[in-house]
Structure formats: C-alpha cells, structure tokens
Amino acid sequence: MTFIHDTLLVFRRQVRLLLREPAFIVIAMIQPLLFLVLFGPLLTRLPIGTLGGRTTGDAWRFFVPGLLIQLGLFGSTFVGFAIISDWRAGVIERFRVTPVSRLAILSGRVLRDVCTLVLQAVLLVLVGVAFGLRAPLAAILVSLGFIAVVAIGLASVSYSVALLLKSEDAFAPLINTVVVPLMLLSGIMLPMSLGPGWLQGISRISPFRYIIDAMRSAYAGHYWNSLMAEGVAVAIGLAIACLFLGSRAFLKENA
Amino acid sequence: MPIIEATGLARTYQSRKRVVHAVRGVDLTVDEGEIVGFLGPNGAGKTTTLRMLTTLLRPTAGHATVAGADLVRDPVAVRRRIGFVPQAIGQTMGGTDNQAKVIEELHDQAALYRIGKADGARRAKALLSQLDLGGLGDRLVKTLSGGQRRRLEIALGLVHEPPIVFLDEPTTGLDPQSRSNLWDHIRRLRSDLGTTVFLTTHYLEEADALCDRVIIIDNGVTVAAGTPDELKRHVSGDVVTLKVSGPADRARQLLAAQPIVRDVAESDEGLRLTVEHGEEALPALLRAVDGAGMTISSISLSRPTLDDVFLTLTGRSLRDDSPSSTGKPTADATQQPDLAAAASRK
Numbered sequence: 001m002t003f004i005h006d007t008l009l010v011f012r013r014q015v016r017l018l019l020r021e022p023a024f025i026v027i028a029m030i031q032p033l034l035f036l037v038l039f040g041p042l043l044t045r046l047p048i049g050t051l052g053g054r055t056t057g058d059a060w061r062f063f064v065p066g067l068l069i070q071l072g073l074f075g076s077t078f079v080g081f082a083i084i085s086d087w088r089a090g091v092i093e094r095f096r097v098t099p100v101s102r103l104a105i106l107s108g109r110v111l112r113d114v115c116t117l118v119l120q121a122v123l124l125v126l127v128g129v130a131f132g133l134r135a136p137l138a139a140i141l142v143s144l145g146f147i148a149v150v151a152i153g154l155a156s157v158s159y160s161v162a163l164l165l166k167s168e169d170a171f172a173p174l175i176n177t178v179v180v181p182l183m184l185l186s187g188i189m190l191p192m193s194l195g196p197g198w199l200q201g202i203s204r205i206s207p208f209r210y211i212i213d214a215m216r217s218a219y220a221g222h223y224w225n226s227l228m229a230e231g232v233a234v235a236i237g238l239a240i241a242c243l244f245l246g247s248r249a250f251l252k253e254n255a
Numbered sequence: 256m257p258i259i260e261a262t263g264l265a266r267t268y269q270s271r272k273r274v275v276h277a278v279r280g281v282d283l284t285v286d287e288g289e290i291v292g293f294l295g296p297n298g299a300g301k302t303t304t305l306r307m308l309t310t311l312l313r314p315t316a317g318h319a320t321v322a323g324a325d326l327v328r329d330p331v332a333v334r335r336r337i338g339f340v341p342q343a344i345g346q347t348m349g350g351t352d353n354q355a356k357v358i359e360e361l362h363d364q365a366a367l368y369r370i371g372k373a374d375g376a377r378r379a380k381a382l383l384s385q386l387d388l389g390g391l392g393d394r395l396v397k398t399l400s401g402g403q404r405r406r407l408e409i410a411l412g413l414v415h416e417p418p419i420v421f422l423d424e425p426t427t428g429l430d431p432q433s434r435s436n437l438w439d440h441i442r443r444l445r446s447d448l449g450t451t452v453f454l455t456t457h458y459l460e461e462a463d464a465l466c467d468r469v470i471i472i473d474n475g476v477t478v479a480a481g482t483p484d485e486l487k488r489h490v491s492g493d494v495v496t497l498k499v500s501g502p503a504d505r506a507r508q509l510l511a512a513q514p515i516v517r518d519v520a521e522s523d524e525g526l527r528l529t530v531e532h533g534e535e536a537l538p539a540l541l542r543a544v545d546g547a548g549m550t551i552s553s554i555s556l557s558r559p560t561l562d563d564v565f566l567t568l569t570g571r572s573l574r575d576d577s578p579s580s581t582g583k584p585t586a587d588a589t590q591q592p593d594l595a596a597a598a599s600r601k
Contacts, residue, residue, distance in 0.1 A: 002369070009366050013359075020354050086352070090341045094350030094411065097309050097339040098367040099331055 006101040010108020018112065028078075029120045032071045036064075036127060039189070044132070051191060058220075060133035065143055065215035066188035067128075068121050069208050072147040073183055075117045076154035077175050080162025083109070087166060106159055106250040113155045114148050121147050139218035146211055146235055153239035156246025163249050182206050210234040258419050258451050259285040259308065261326075263317035265475075266303050277303040279475035280317065287418070290445055290452040292466035294459070294561075296571045300475040301455050302342075302423065308453075309339045309421050322419055335368070338412035338420035342455075344428050349408040351396045357383070357407055358392035361414060368415040375414070382410040386440060402433030406440065413444070420444070422454040426461060434458075438465050459561040469561070473569040483561055490564045492517055493533030497554040498525035499544060509547050515539055525553070533558065 018024065043051065043059040051062040086092055095105050121144055125133070158175070165171050185192075186208035192200050203209050214231020222228070264281040267274055278300040285291050295301040306312040308321055310330040318325070324332035343349035351360055358379060365375030383389050386406040396404065405425065412420050425441065426434040442465070444450040456462055462469050463483050471479045471486075479486060499506040503521070510528060511519045515536045518529040530536040533556045544551050566572050 005369070006367075009363070013355075013363050016359065017352065017354050088347055089352060090343070090347040090350035091352055093311060093341050093347060094339075094364075095367065096311060097334055097337070098364070099335045099369065100367045 003101045003104060003107075006104030007107040007111060009100070010095075010104050011111045012108075014109055014112040015115075018116065025116060025120065028075050028116075029071065029123060031074065032067045032124055033127060035070070036067055036124065036131065040067075040128075040131060050194075052216075052220075057132060057134050060128060060131065061135055061219040062191070062216060063189075064125060064128040064133050064135070065212055065219055066186075067124060068143055068147055068215070069150075069186060069212050070183060070188050071120060071124060072117060072150050073154065073179055073208065075120065076113060076151040077158045077179050079109070079113050079155045080158035080171055080175070081168060083159050083162050084166060084168055084171065087163060092163070102250050103247055106156060106247060109159060110152055110155045114151045117151045118144055118148055135219045136221060138223070139215075139221070142218045142223070143215045146215055146231070149235045149239045150208075150211065153242030153246070157242045158246075160246040160249030182208055185209060186212050188212065207234045207238045256287050257284045258287045258323075259283065259319065259321050259453065261308070261317065261319035264304065264307055264314050264319055265316040266300075266307060266312060267315050276475055278307070278314075281472065281475075281477050283470050283477055283480065285419075285451060285453055287451055288445060288449055289467050290441065290465060291454070292462035292469045293453065293455045293472065294462055294469055294565065295455075295472035296569060299472045299569075301472055303475075304472065305421060305423055305453075305455060309337060310334055322417070335415075336417055336419070338415070338417035340408050340412040340420065340422045340425060342423035342427065343405060343408065344424065349405065350411065351404060351408055353395070353397035355396050356392070357388065357394050357396060357399070360396065360407065360411060361392075364411045364414045370415060378414055378416070382413060385443075386410050387436075400433075402429055402436065405429060405433070405437065409437075409440065413450075416448070417450070419451040419453065422452060424456060425454055427457060434461070441465060459565065463561050471565065471568055478568050479564070486564045487559045487561065488531075490559070490567045492529045492531050493536070493559065494557050495528040495530055495533060495536060495540060495554065496522070496524050496526070496557070497528070497540070497544075498552045499549050500552055501549040505547075506544070506549060509543060509549075510540065513539065513543055 040060065040063050043063050046059065048055065048058075051059055083092070092105065096102060125140055125143075161174070162171050165174070185203040185206035187203065192203045192209065195203070210227075210230045211234060212231075214228045214235075217223075217225060217227040217231075261281055261283050264278065265276070266278045267276050269275075281300070281304050293301055293305070303312065307314045308319065308326070310326065310333050314327065318327060320326065321333045322336035324330075324336065326333055341347060341350050355363075361379035361382060362372075362375050365378055366372075370378065379392075383392055386409060388403060388406055388410065391399065391403065396407070399407065409420075409422070409425065412422070422441070426437050429437065438461070441452055441454070445452060454466070466483065468480065468482055469486060470477055479490075481489065503526075507519055507521070507526060510516055510526060515530050515532075516528050517531065520527045520529075528536075528540070537554070537556060541551065541554075562572055
C-alpha cells in the first residue's frame with residue numbers, strides 16, 4: 001500500500017537524520033532525568049502515606065509515571081520546532097510537489113518520534129530502577145503504551161500547529177502556555193488529592209490527570225479498575241481527536 | 256504541442272474584510288521543448304502562478320493542463336510528471352537538508368516518485384555526473400558550495416526524468432561564473448533530454464541569454480509574451496545617437512522627415528533617433544545627412560534591452576528590485592532609448 005510505503009520512506013529518512021545527531025535523543029531526556037535524580041529522592045523522605053501506598057518504595061512508583069508523562073508531554077509537543085526548520089529549508093514543499101502521500105509526510109515523522117520517545121522512556125525507567133523503583137514489568141509496559149498513544153496525538157498536533165505558524169517565536173510561547181498548566185494540573189510532582197477542592201476540580205480538565213492515575217494504578221499492581229478504564233478511554237480519545245486535527249494541515253491543498 | 260496551457264488562472268485571498276487578488280488572470284502556453292522565462296516585478300504574481308502550476312496552491316478560478324493532466328482535477332498526475340526546483344532565497348530554501356548526504360537526497364527523491372532502488376541508484380549516479388557533482392555523493396549537503404548545492408537541487412527535480420521542469424529563480428544568489436555554468440546545464444537539459452524548462456528569473460540578461468520565449472506578468476495579469484527579440488522590436492525600436500556639424504534645427508528637421516525615423520529627440524550626446532531596424536537605417540541616415548551637405552561627427556547604434564521592454568510594459572525597471580542592483584545607474588544606462596518616446600508609443 002502506497003501510504004505505508006510512503007510513511008516508512010519518511011520514517012527511514014527521519015531516523016537517518018536523527019542518528020546523525022544522536023545527542024538530541026539524550027538532550028530531550030535531560031529535564032526528566034534531572035527531576036528524577038535531583039527531586040525524586042525528596043519524595044522518598046515524605047511521611048509514608050502522603051503519596052498513597054505504605055512504603056518508601058511507593059514514592060518511586062508514584063513519581064516515575066509522572067516523569068514519563070512529563071517526558072511524553074514535552075518530548076512530543078516540541079517536535080514541531082523541527083518541521084519549522086524543515087519548512088524553511090524548503091523540504092516540506094519539495095515533498096509536497098512529489099506524488100508522495102501528503103499524510104505520510106506527517107505519519108513518517110510521528111512514527112519516528114513515537115519510537116524515540118518510547119526509547120527515552122525505557123531509559124528513564126531503567127534509571128528509575130537504579131534509584132529504587134520496583135514495579136511489575138506489565139505495569140511498565142502499560143505505561144510505555146500510554147506514552148506511545150499520547151505521543152502519536154500530541155506530535156501530530158504539534159507538527160500541524162508549527163506548520164501553520166511557521167515561526168519558532170510564536171510556537172515556543174504557545175507550547176509553554178498550553179503544556180505547563182496541563183502538566184501541573186495532571187499531578188506529576190504531588191498527588192492532586194493534596195490540593196484544595198477548586199484545584200482538584202480544574203485538574204479534571206487535564207486529560208493527563210486520568211492517564212497518570214491509570215499508570216500509577218498499574219504501577220501499584222491494579223490493572224482492572226475504573227481508573228484504568230478512564231485512562232485508556234481518555235488516551236485513545238485524545239489521540240484520535242489530535243490525529244484528526246493534526247492531519248488536516250497536511251492534507252490541505254494549500255500550505 | 257503545448258505542455259502547459261493555462262487560461263484565466265487566478266488566485267484570490269480572503270483576509271479579514273479585504274479580498275486580495277494575488278493573481279487576476281494568467282493565460283499562458285508553453286510548447287514542448289521550449290525554455291520559457293517568466294518575468295515580473297516583485298509582487299506581480301510570479302511565485303503564486305508558479306505555485307499554482309506546480310499544485311502547491313489551488314487556483315480560485317481558471318483552469319490549466321500541465322503535462323497532459325488537469326491541474327485541479329488530477330493534481331497527483333501533474334506531480335508525477337513535473338519536476339520542481341524551489342527558489343533558494345527568501346523565506347524558504349531550495350529543499351535540501353543540511354544534515355543529509357548528497358546521495359541520500361537523490362535516493363530519497365527517487366523513492367518519493369516510487370522509483371525502485373536499483374533504478375533510483377542508477378538515476379542518481381547519472382545525475383551526479385551530468386550536473387558535475389561526481390565524487391560528492393558522500394558529502395553532507397551543508398558542506399557544498401552555493402553552486403554545487405543549487406545543482407543538487409536541480410538534480411532532485413530531474414530524478415524521475417520529467418518532461419517539464421519548473422525552476423524558481425535558479426541562479427539567484429550565485430556568482431557570475433556558477434550562473435553561466437548553470438545556464439549551460441539548463442541548455443543541455445533541453446538539447447540532450449528534450450526537457451521543457453519553465454523558469455522565473457530576476458535577471459534580464461538571464462532571460463535574454465537562456466530563454467526561447469519570455470512571458471511577462473504584471474499586477475497578476477500576463478501582459479506580453481514572445482521571443483526576447485520580438486518583444487524588444489515590438490515595444491521599443493533601436494536608437495541611433497548622432498552628432499551633426501551644422502545647425503541642429505536643420506539636422507533635426509531633415510532627420511525627422513526620413514520615413515525610417517519614428518522619433519527624434521535632443522540629448523546631451525546629440526540627436527537620439529528611434530528607428531525600426533537600426534542596421535538598415537544607418538546607411539540611409541548617412542546618405543541623407545551627406546546629401547544635405549552636412550557631416551556626421553559621431554554616430555552610434557544601440558538596441559533596446561529586455562529591461563526597456565519591461566519598463567515600457569510595467570512602468571517599473573526589473574533592475575530596481577534585483578539583488579545585484581547597486582542603486583547606481585547601470586553602465587549601459589546612456590544607451591537606453593528615450594523612455595518618454597518609448598512610453599508614448601505604447
């Protein structure tokens with residue numbers, strides 16, 4: 001099928017270009033790694049029970065899913081920067097005048113980003129294990145699946161918004177304005193249940209609140225509950241909505 | 256046989272409460288095997304037209320067939336059959352990635368046209384030598400010189416052996432040597448492969464030296480088309496400048512009475528005559544002055560440039576917005592025919 005051929009073509013090109021500068025794979029991980037190393041140990045000193053659970057090991061089972069969401073949120077929403085420079089280099093137009101599927105120009109890139117993010121997430125979990133994280137393998141796989149689904153949607157939207165704005169100066173503040181509150185409201189550092197009622201209320205509008213709750217539930221060994229059902233539904237719904245929005249900029253006749 | 260046929264091609268933008276007519280109505284025909292130059296001042300609609308013809312922008316009115324396919328109904332078929340080399344200056348560059356290797360760009364481009372691996376490799380190799388890029392295959396694009404990079408971008412537009420290639424400002428930003436080298440490559444495209452070339456340019460000398468035909472666009476409408484010679488002849492005649500010993504008034508009257516002289520004006524250098532065919536006019540003028548008992552102390556003939564054509568048709572000099580413009584009068588400014596006279600004949 002030509003769409004798959006084209007997607008793989010764009011994917012291979014993007015992977016090849018990324019591997020020419022492999023440092024970028026690590027640079028994107030620095031922020032969550034710093035949080036893990038410089039902030040995570042503080043959480044293990046909190047009175048037992050603050051973060052839920054009954055042991056200090058629960059602090060890591062609470063914190064690592066949060067860092068994975070942080071990695072996924074920033075890693076996938078910042079991919080748009082690259083397409084602005086690609087556009088400026090004329091690469092996007094060059095592809096758009098060929099018979100290649102216009103959607104593949106997006107899907108090949110998103111596929112590369114999802115692979116990169118999952119790889120980064122695995123590395124992050126491994127560092128977490130070195131610091132004392134103990135979680136079932138199944139739970140870790142579930143969290144990687146969440147990251148992948150979220151990344152598909154967010155990367156698509158990031159690319160299309162960046163391609164519409166065509167300016168890093170406009171894109172950077174926009175991303176920060178959207179992503180930082182979403183991240184804070186999802187309860188990455190501390191449980192939202194510690195907050196006052198109004199804050200808990202608005203945190204319900206962040207889809208990542210549901211996803212992180214589902215991930216933490218898995219890390220605690222509970223896979224079959226309403227938290228997981230909500231998390232899965234929100235993640236898939238978000239991905240579909242984002243894919244729909246994201247593909248529109250690429251399918252447009254004019255860009 | 257025409258390979259491009261466009262009628263009434265137009266593009267309007269709706270911005271807030273205003274309607275912007277980027278292109279009002281472009282009619283143009285390009286025959287197979289032609290090298291056609293598309294000229295216009297900045298903002299005339301050159302790039303918009305080119306983007307429509309290459310399926311990057313959907314026309315809001317009019318229709319066109321490009322390489323046998325309908326531009327609006329079957330853009331994918333058009334894409335399969337055209338090569339496009341975007342301009343390498345301004346907002347966007349020529350389409351190559353700094354971090355990619357030369358050979359990778361060619362292989363990827365072949366794959367974009369769904370050319371098989373073996374075939375793509377063969378085409379890439381042939382293009383590298385054809386465009387003097389042999390030995391550069393493993394170099395990163397960012398290490399290429401300006402001229403090499405431009406030739407690579409042109410090679411990308413030719414990977415699928417298209418019957419027609421669109422070149423947007425192919426030589427802008429290149430030094431004179433790379434420019435004339437690129438002209439040779441473009442000429443060879445047509446002579447060796449029979450490729451039709453449609454190019455936009457800022458350089459009138461480029462249009463003059465390279466193009467069989469020139470199409471001029473102004474204010475979103477095509478205003479003239481023809482060979483450079485036809486256009487020059489049509490718009491403004493040749494100019495003969497001469498100095499005559501004796502009373503200037505008498506000389507002037509005498510010359511103005513000659514049937515071959517369209518117009519006479521006085522200038523610092525003497526009398527400026529606008530004539531139809533300069534070479535044929537000279538002997539006749541000499542005879543006439545001689546016959547009246549006067550002598551000519553100096554005489555020169557100058558032909559109009561494409562810039563004069565351009566000036567007459569659009570009221571603007573293309574040189575004004577050319578990047579090579581220095582703001583000083585050009586060396587041949589004094590040889591240009593009288594502007595007012597040219598305009599009055601319009």
